Amino acid sequence: MDPVAPRTILHVDLDAFYAAVEVRERPELAGRPVIVGADPKGGTGRGVVSAASYEARRFGVHSAMPVSRAWRLCPQGVFLPTRMELYLAVSARFMAILERFTDRVEPLSVDEAFLDVTGSARLHGDGATIARAIRAAVASEERLSASIGVAPCKFAAKIASDLEKPGGLVVVPPDPGGVVAFLAPLPAGRLWGVGPKTLERLHQLGARTIGEVAALPLAHLRGAFGDATADHLHALARGEDARAVEPERAAKSLGREHTFDVDVADRDEVGRMLLLLVEQLAGRLRRHRLAGRTITVKLRTADFETVARAATLPTAVDTTEAILPTARELLRRCDSTRQPIRLVGVALSHFAAPQPALFEARRDVQGRALAKAVDALRERFGDGAVTRGALLDSRPPGTDGGAKPAAPRRPQQAGE
Ligand SMILES: [Mg+2]
Numbered sequence: 001m002d003p004v005a006p007r008t009i010l011h012v013d014l015d016a017f018y019a020a021v022e023v024r025e026r027p028e029l030a031g032r033p034v035i036v037g038a039d040p041k042g043g044t045g046r047g048v049v050s051a052a053s054y055e056a057r058r059f060g061v062h063s064a065m066p067v068s069r070a071w072r073l074c075p076q077g078v079f080l081p082t083r084m085e086l087y088l089a090v091s092a093r094f095m096a097i098l099e100r101f102t103d104r105v106e107p108l109s110v111d112e113a114f115l116d117v118t119g120s121a122r123l124h125g126d127g128a129t130i131a132r133a134i135r136a137a138v139a140s141e142e143r144l145s146a147s148i149g150v151a152p153c154k155f156a157a158k159i160a161s162d163l164e165k166p167g168g169l170v171v172v173p174p175d176p177g178g179v180v181a182f183l184a185p186l187p188a189g190r191l192w193g194v195g196p197k198t199l200e201r202l203h204q205l206g207a208r209t210i211g212e213v214a215a216l217p218l219a220h221l222r223g224a225f226g227d228a229t230a231d232h233l234h235a236l237a238r239g240e241d242a243r244a245v246e247p248e249r250a251a252k253s254l255g256r257e258h259t260f261d262v263d264v265a266d267r268d269e270v271g272r273m274l275l276l277l278v279e280q281l282a283g284r285l286r287r288h289r290l291a292g293r294t295i296t297v298k299l300r301t302a303d304f305e306t307v308a309r310a311a312t313l314p315t316a317v318d319t320t321e322a323i324l325p326t327a328r329e330l331l332r333r334c335d336s337t338r339q340p341i342r343l344v345g346v347a348l349s350h351f352a353a354p355q356p357a358l359f360e361a362r363r364d365v366q367g368r369a370l371a372k373a374v375d376a377l378r379e380r381f382g383d384g385a386v387t388r389g390a391l392l393d394s395r396p397p398g399t400d401g402g403a404k405p406a407a408p409r410r411p412q413q414a415g416e
Contacts, residue, residue, distance in 0.1 A: 006118075006152055006174055007116060007118045007152050007153070008116070008117050008118045008121070008126070008127040008150065008152065008174070009114060009115065009116055009117070009118075009127075009150070009151055009152065009153060009154055009157045009245060010114070010115040010117055010127060010130065010131055010134070010148055010149065010150055010157060011112065011113075011114055011115075011148065011149045011151075011154070011157035011158045011160065011161040012098060012112060012113055012115065012131075012134060012146055012147075012148050012161065013111065013112040013146065013147050013148070013161045013162070013165075014094065014111035014112065014138070014144055014145070014146050014147075015054070015144070015145040015146065015147055015165055015166035015167065016051055016052065016053050016054060016057075016166065017051060017087065017110065017111035017144075018036040018050050018051035018082060018087055019034045019035070019036050019051040019052055019053040019056070020053070020144050020145065021083075021086060021087055021090055021144070022034055022036055022080050022083075023053060024142075024143045024144065025086070029078055031055060032053070032055055032077075032078050033052070033053060033055040033056035033058070033059060033061070033074050033076065033077040033078065034052070034053040034055070034056060034077070034078045034080065035049055035051075035052050035053070035056050035061055035067075035070050035074065035077045035078065035079050035080070036049070036050050036051045036052070036079075036080050036081070036082055037049040037050040037051070037063075037067050037070075037079075037081075037082060037261045038050075038067040038081075038261040038262040039067070039079070039081065039262075040067045040068060040070065040071040040079050042071070043068050043071040043072060043075075044068065045067050045068055045071070045262075046066075046067075046068070046262055046263075047066075047067050047260075047261045047262030047263075048063075048064055048065060048066055048067060048261055048262075049061060049062065049063050049064065049065045049066075049067055049070050049261075050063055050082050050261050051063050052070070054166060056070075056074055056077055059073045059074035059077070060073045060074075061073050061074050061077065067079070067261075081261075082261055084258060084273065084276055085276055087110060088110065088276060088279075088280050090142060090144070091110040091111060091280075092280065092283060092284075093141070093142060094111065094138065094142060094144075095107055095113065096287075097134065097137045097138060097141065097142075098113055098115055098134065100137075101115065101117055101120055101124050101130050101133070101134065102115050102116060102117045102119065102120045103247060103249070104116035104117075104119075104245050104247050105245075105247055105248070106245045106246050106247055106248070107248065112161075114154055114157065114158075114245045115130075115245065116244070116245035117130050127150035127171065127174075128150055128169070128171045131148040131150050131169050131171075132169065134146065134148060135148060135167070135169065145166050145167045146167075147161045147162070147164065147165045147166060147167060147168040147169070148160075148161055148168070148169050148170075149161030149162070149163070149168075149170050149171075149172070150169075150170070150171040150172065151171075151172035151174075151179065151182075152172070152174045152175075152176075152179060152239075153179065153239065153240075153241035153242070153243075154241055154243050154245065155192060155236055155239070155241040156172045156179050156182060156183065156239060156241070157172070159183070159186065159190055160172050160182070176239060179239030180211075180214065180238060180239050182239075183210040183211065183214075183237065183239055184209060184210055184211030184214070185209055185210075185211060186209060186210045187208065187209060187210070188202045188203075188207055188208055188209060188210055188212070188213050188237075190210065191210060191213065191233055191236050191237060192236060193229070193232060193233070193236075194233070198225065198229070198233075201224055201225070202233075205220060205221075205224060210236075210237050211237075213233060213234075213237040214234070214237035214238050216234075218230060218231075218234050221233060221234055247288075248284060248288055249288035249289075249290060252349060252351070253292075253296075253347050253348065253349035253351075254281060254284055254285060254288075254290065254292070254347060254348050254349075255281065255296070255345055255346060255347025255348070256277040256280050256281045256284075256345065256346060256347075257277065257298065257343055257344065257345025257346070258273055258276075258277060258343065258344060258345070259300075259342060259343045260273075260341065260342060260343070263301075263302040263340035263341060263342050264340060264341045265340045265341075267335070270299075270331070270335075270341050270344055271328065271331070273344055274297070274324075274327055274328065274331055274344055274346060275320075275324065277344065277345065277346050278320050278323050278324050278327050278346055279320050281323070281346060281347075281348060282318055282319050282320045282323055285318040285348060286318050286319075290318065290348075290351050291316035291317055291318040291351065291352055292316055292317065292318070292348030292349055292350055292351045292352070293312050293313050293314075293315065293316045293317070293349075293350040293351075293352065294310055294311070294312045294313075294348065294349045294350035295310065295311055295312075295313070295317075295323060295326050295327055295330060295346065295347075295348055296308055296309070296310040296330070296346070296347045296348075296349065297309055297310075297327055297330035297331050297334055297344070297345070297346050298334070298343070298344070298345040298346070298347070299331065299334040299335055299341060299343070299344055299345075300341070300342045300343035300344075301337055301339035301340065301341060301342060302339050302340040302341070302342055303339060304342070305337070305339075306343075307334045307335075307336075308334065309330040309333045309334050310330070311326050311329070311330055312350060313326065316350075316351070316352035317348075323346075323348070327346050331344070
């Protein structure tokens with residue numbers, strides 16, 4: 001897309017996502033401080049908070065905080081375990097709502113995405129109109145609250161969505177002067193890529209707001225940070241951010257990963273999470289009519305060592321049944337230390353555009369029909385509508401069928 005053409009970009013972010021889903025599922029929790037994450041075990045628990053309701057935030061509780069600290073700050077809080085399966089199902093429906101308004105949706109995580117709605121104006125109205133329609137759909141269909149920023153670039157849209165949470169809608173004027181005026185009074189720490197060290201240095205240069213960063217001579221910035229960082233900060237501070245919204249279907253790889261609330265020693269639990277991630281990934285692949293040949297599994301241990309293993313299959317795959325056996329084999333090969341696990345992820349790449357006739361002929365047509373039916377059920381009723389018990393054990397007869405040639409038990413070649 002022409003970087004100088006005016007664009008309308010939305011950043012949509014669900015409010016206190018996991019906690020809001022829990023409250024929705026148990027209305028008696030409404031208005032109470034709800035904290036989702038690791039078990040606090042009376043203040044001795046390890047692990048972190050994954051999400052805190054706005055009521056809990058009033059006590060100073062926030063996500064990524066050690067759960068023992070959350071317990072001390074808010075002992076009357078309702079502490080709940082994370083239910084990823086539920087959140088992933090809600091996430092899939094949330095993304096499907098966004099995709100009604102444009103096919104240019106770039107998910108950033110389970111509960112937030114960028115949308116480029118520049119081309120949607122004729123059908124759906126301007127940015128603010130689309131934002132209100134999304135908020136209304138999320139509220140009526142998922143009973144969740146979303147905050148949305150509308151701006152001519154990603155950076156400003158992301159900041160705008162955060163300014164009036166929860167339930168906020170902030171529209172940044174589309175002209176360049178409007179973006180600059182919007183950014184100018186905000187603290188310099190809001191600039192992307194500015195950590196505590198960079199922020200301290202900016203303060204030393206006399207720049208506490210984004211407007212003051214923009215006003216610094218570029219030579220001063222370059223002297224302090226080097227050319228690349230200086231040019232990046234200078235451009236962002238002036239609202240210059242030409243990065244395009246990159247829809248998943250146009251990406252070179254598609255992946256899902258999960259960080260556990262507490263490092264997990266139990267390999268069965270890691271395996272169950274891998275299954276959930278593979279199912280979610282396969283659903284996204286089919287939605288985008290993509291199929292990939294290379295499967296990559298990533299594992300991060302408690303001591304922050306990250307190992308990834310990849311394997312390339314002879315044919316492109318897009319179903320859980322076809323991806324899972326190889327993913328499990330790769331997981332075993334990643335997992336040599338027996339350390340507790342912090343993060344597990346799976347990705348597919350090396351996409352082949354599905355060629356209907358050829359594609360169907362060498363695949364299990366029944367398996368695809370089943371997968372489509374499951375997708376449709378999930379979209380209507382959520383993941384709980386479809387049992388995956390069979391997948392957790394070895395595959396029973398009839399569910400693996402013709403997927404065999406596409407899913408060898410052993411990876412064929414490894415790029416490690
Ligand atoms: Mg959020």
